Amino acid sequence: MSIKSRIRSIPDYPKPGILFRDITTLLQDPQGLRDSIDGLLDAVEGMAIDKVASVEARGFILGGSIARELGVGFIPVRKQGKLPWSTIGEEYQLEYGTDRIEIHTDAVSAGENVLLVDDLIATGGTLLASIRVVERAGGKIAACAVVVDLPDLGGAQKLEQAGYKVISLCEFEGE
C-alpha cells in the first residue's frame, strides 16, 4: 500500500466543503509510519542539515524521528505562549484573524542549516512563518519536507517561488 492510500479523507471537516486529509491512519500503521519517515530521510540525503524544526503538533511525530536519524537536534516551533523561555515569534494570517508561532531564542545558532518538517502543506502560511522565525534567529533553511502536498492551495508553489526547496511524498489534487 502506498502512503497516499493509507491517508483517510474526511468530508466536511472541519467545516462543510472541506475534504480533510487525516494522517492518523497512515501513522498508526507500522509500514505507513516507517515509509513516511524514511521517505523524507531518503529525500534529504546528502543535504547539509544541522537541526530539524517542526510545527506543533502533528509535525513533531515525524520531526523528532528524522532529527534522531540524522544525528542532529530537534527544535519545536510552538503556538504562542507554549514555550517557557525567551522567544522569537512571527504572526501569520488565518482565514479569520492571525496566529503566532514561536521558537526559543537559543534554538538556532547563526548559520545553522535547518530542515523544516511538517505533515502537510496547504496554503503554506505556517511553514512560511516558521521559515521567517528560523531566519530571524540566524538560521538558514535547508528545505521544507512534508508528507502531503495539497497543490490546489498553492503553498508549495509559493515557497518555491520564494526560493525554498519543498519536498513532499504525495499529493492530493483536484479530488
Place this chain on the structure above:
Amino acid sequence: MSIKSRIRSIPDYPKPGILFRDITTLLQDPQGLRDSIDGLLDAVEGMAIDKVASVEARGFILGGSIARELGVGFIPVRKQGKLPWSTIGEEYQLEYGTDRIEIHTDAVSAGENVLLVDDLIATGGTLLASIRVVERAGGKIAACAVVVDLPDLGGAQKLEQAGYKVISLCEFEGE
C-alpha cells in the same frame, strides 16, 4: 553530559513558585535527543509492544521516533476537538476545572499492547486519562515511559500503585 544536566530549570514558570523543567535544551542537543529516545528504547527492550501512544504535543517528539524504531504504529492522544474522526474521550482534573483527551475509535485494536510515551510525569493526570482511554478502546498498557519524573508530585507512585509499570530516565526531587 547527562540527560538531567541538559534540562533547563526555569523559576516561576508558568506561575510564581513553580520550577519548570524545560526539555527543549535537551532535545535541541543531538546527543541529548539520541540519549532520550535510545534510553527509553533500552528500557522497554523485550516488552511486547504493538503500538506507541503519546500525548500532544511534547510527547509526540519522542513517541514517533520510538514507534519507528520498534517497528510499530503511532497513536496521537490529543486534546478535545483536535481529531477529525470518531473518538473515545476521557476527562481529567486540572488544578482548576477539567480537560479532556481523545483517541480515534480505530486507533487501538482489542488486545493490543500499547506503550505510552511522554516527556515528563508530574501528578500523572494526563497519563492516567490516556491509560483509561486506551483501555476503553480494548488495549492493554505495556508501560508508561517518560524522560523526567517529578516524584514529589506523586504521579509515578500513583500509577505504580494502580498496577502500571512506569519507566523514567531521570528525576528532579526536592530541588
